[in-house]
Amino acid sequence: MSTYEKLSKATPFQTAFDVDPATGFMPPEPPLRRLPQAWEAWEVLLDEAIHKRLAPGDKVGLTMAEATQSERWRASLRAIPLISTTELLVDDEPALARRAHVVLTFLLSFYIHTLPPRSSILIPKPLSIPLLQVSNHLGMPPVVTYSDTVLYNWELQESVRNGDATPGCSSCPATTCATLNPATARASFLSENIRAQTTFTGLTDEEAFYETSAKIELRGVEALDIMRSTMDELFVSDSIAVTRVTKLLQRFAVVVADLKKILLDIRPLCDPERYYNDVRPFFRGEDSSHEERRWVFEGLEEYPDLVESGVTKELSGASAAQSSLIYALDAFLGVKDVRSSSFMARMQKYVPKNHRLFLDHLADSSRPLRSFVMDRADGQDGQELKDAYNASVNALKEFRDGHMIIAALYIVGPARRARNRLQDPEETKKLKERSLKGTGGTDMVKFLKGVRDQTKHTMISPVVV
Numbered sequence: 001m002s003t004y005e006k007l008s009k010a011t012p013f014q015t016a017f018d019v020d021p022a023t024g025f026m027p028p029e030p031p032l033r034r035l036p037q038a039w040e041a042w043e044v045l046l047d048e049a050i051h052k053r054l055a056p057g058d059k060v061g062l063t064m065a066e067a068t069q070s071e072r073w074r075a076s077l078r079a080i081p082l083i084s085t086t087e088l089l090v091d092d093e094p095a096l097a098r099r100a101h102v103v104l105t106f107l108l109s110f111y112i113h114t115l116p117p118r119s120s121i122l123i124p125k126p127l128s129i130p131l132l133q134v135s136n137h138l139g140m141p142p143v144v145t146y147s148d149t150v151l152y153n154w155e156l157q158e159s160v161r162n163g164d165a166t167p168g169c170s171s172c173p174a175t176t177c178a179t180l181n182p183a184t185a186r187a188s189f190l191s192e193n194i195r196a197q198t199t200f201t202g203l204t205d206e207e208a209f210y211e212t213s214a215k216i217e218l219r220g221v222e223a224l225d226i227m228r229s230t231m232d233e234l235f236v237s238d239s240i241a242v243t244r245v246t247k248l249l250q251r252f253a254v255v256v257a258d259l260k261k262i263l264l265d266i267r268p269l270c271d272p273e274r275y276y277n278d279v280r281p282f283f284r285g286e287d288s289s290h291e292e293r294r295w296v297f298e299g300l301e302e303y304p305d306l307v308e309s310g311v312t313k314e315l316s317g318a319s320a321a322q323s324s325l326i327y328a329l330d331a332f333l334g335v336k337d338v339r340s341s342s343f344m345a346r347m348q349k350y351v352p353k354n355h356r357l358f359l360d361h362l363a364d365s366s367r368p369l370r371s372f373v374m375d376r377a378d379g380q381d382g383q384e385l386k387d388a389y390n391a392s393v394n395a396l397k398e399f400r401d402g403h404m405i406i407a408a409l410y411i412v413g414p415a416r417r418a419r420n421r422l423q424d425p426e427e428t429k430k431l432k433e434r435s436l437k438g439t440g441g442t443d444m445v446k447f448l449k450g451v452r453d454q455t456k457h458t459m460i461s462p463v464v465v
């Protein structure tokens, strides 16, 4: 029996797939803040890179002092010994391997993206081998992913860590909350008290960027809960299922509308120019660089198991397109072709292993919601059911409209301004090509529009919203 079969047969809907009832795709407890002493050399190098504010090697106006400082840092990374990962990669302590992936992929981004723009990319052995071993163990690519910047990169604010804050949502304490179930109340509490743990730049704009995604994940906990209840209803499918599913979908639409609001609320917290020029360059993967430079992992050939594993095949940059939550919403509502598009299918490889299994489980449902709604649409209360379904799909379409506004604000605008500052036509052309690519390597505008339209076409006509 495959792991997938074991997980999906033997255990309840969520916990088996590392999907927590209270925190969804985020782990229930704050991730490890620092690796134990044996791997301190990596943590120290990361502290230094952040503290020294190492700048991307292709930053416009990079000073000689900045370039020299980065080169010194890279030399000190090359000089550390190759540290064994054996004791990190233990199945009963996944937090160790996850923190190692965060630290090593941040070091990788610093190493590669502070290099001069035209130099070749040789990732030194003290970094390449542990990174490949940890990634192979986790079933993740050896590159910074959404799980490194968001899912396994948070802590509680100091006041909460010191026990000064009351656990509760903004309107009432969790323990006595009348409107939220305990799991949703905990998600709401975390959302208000979460902060990002590790950043490239130390800028609050970068923290806000990760925290926005984390808040979306936490608000999505209620959506996951509704999905579970709906799937139970579809399974039983008795005479009152239509009424219950209608109510669940009405709630679902409200949650998805909140996701859009959280996304748009990023605007006062994260400055588009700072995001584009200071933070985003560190997210680039092998395929989002304007110069086509291969990433070479030094020493790989000495480890036949790593060569065979194919762990170096996926090297795209970090993108919130790696959020399992949004795929889960698509799968539940039956938005077609999103996961099967080649980019989205590839992005699944950048999602933690068990979350991937969860998404497969959802997509393979033998009782799809959309068919249920279509089959019942002409029956008693069918119109209300269809309206609730369409309102949910419409809310997701509006989330994607909002997301396109954000992508324009944070990428298209700053990219145009960066181009306007350049004099050299050849450089301008290159920058134009680069800027229209997402960090995941897509032709951004066309891709985002396509997914948005696909969502819109999922509504069941005639539409009454």
Ligand code: HEM
Binding pocket: 209, 212, 213, 216, 217, 263, 266, 275, 318, 319, 320, 321, 322, 323, 326, 327, 400, 403, 406, 407, 410, 411, 437, 438, 439, 440, 441, 442, 444, 447, 448, 451, 452
């Ligand atoms: C400043 C904030 C953001 C920017 C600039 C941005 C930009 C982008 C870009 C350029 C893409 C195209 C794929 C790629 O090549 O990377 C993308 C895709 C995507 N992003 Fe974002 N994004 C932002 C925030 C978020 C957040 C907070 C979420 C949700 C957690 C999110 C969810 C997605 C999803 C699910 C996709 C895949 C396309 C889709 O399903 O609509 N994004 N984003």
